[in-house]
Amino acid sequence: MTISLATINRYPIKGLKAQSLESARLSSSKGLIGDRLFSLARGSAGYSLPHHIPPAAISILDLENEERLAKLEARYDDDNQTLQLLRSGQERPLAQARVDTPLGRSLISQFFADFLGDSRRGLPRLIDSEEALAPSDWVSLINLASLSDIERVARQKLDPARLRANLWIEGARAWEERDWNGSRFRLGEAVLQVTAPLDCSSSANVNPREAQRDINLPLLMRKGFMHQQVGVQLTVLEGGRIQQGDRLLPFTQ
Known part of the structure; x- marks a missing residue:
């Protein structure tokens, strides 16, 4: 099964909509360059x-x-x-x-x-x-197949932008990423390691199109899945350029 990078997002200002990029650079000290500056x-x-x-x-x-x-x-x-x-x-x-x-x-x-x-x-x-904040040297990733399963439970379409993740992937099985803790991957020129779950926060309650709260997504996650994990956090082990369409490949050395 081919897992590929569907979308790259960075957030120059925390809280605002993402700046979508065709390509970007990852750094072992700064994560996604230009994110949440x-x-x-x-x-x-x-x-x-x-x-x-x-x-x-x-x-x-x-x-x-x-x-x-x-x-x-x-x-x-x-x-x-x-x-x-x-x-x-x-x-x-x-x-x-x-x-x-x-x-x-x-x-x-x-x-x-x-x-x-x-x-x-x-x-x-x-x-x-x-x-005001601890510097972020990690990037966040969501699996669009897992989001589809959340939509099934929510009985409505959910814009992936609600989850405010840097990377969206497609081609993986739903919830496959929950088994990735500690795993290493190559993405483009970069090497990444999954280091923590990405949990749903109350910011996901805001509809990014309407700028209004229209769902309690953390509560839905707890009731429907008995957890709040919507993705993973990754540490950048080796920096480099990534671009849309890059394959997410297991990395062993």
Whole structure:
């Protein structure tokens, strides 16, 4: 049975829609290059620059607490460090700026302040994810056949984007990935090892098309399958380029 890579997603800003890629680079120290580089936070107004906000004073925004973020897609250009924000399904950017400059970050932050409002809780700011979150050096993977089985239990179609995984594979048997813990695979130029299950979170309750909560997916998983695993986490042992259509092959050495 041939297992292949169907989709590559990265999330330049945590909580926003994915930037879908035909190819990408994996790194043993950074996982999927360009993934979750930035976060949105509400913090103390007494700090003038995002990188001066101490972690204890901020609240990270994501789909678990702000479903309106699902209306937006972030695209990041690695070469010139430009961030674009688009409304889902549109190609004309709502905002665009270089995020390697204080002015550019201020422009992006101001866009989110206008978009989200509610300044009583503090204005949203764009910050480097590493300032508030543990750096992620792993990538996430879901099996589209397993998602089809979840749809059977849910009795409705479920957009794979709900699960916010980096890699979608096709050609595997449903739930085959639950037996992969510790296994090593080659994907394109990279070598990956399955190191942990990927559990369903409440962010999957948000319909990525409607930006509204319309299902309790963790509860459905517990009732229907007696677990919440929707995929796997992989550590990058050897970095390299991957692209859509690459085969996922067992790796032994």
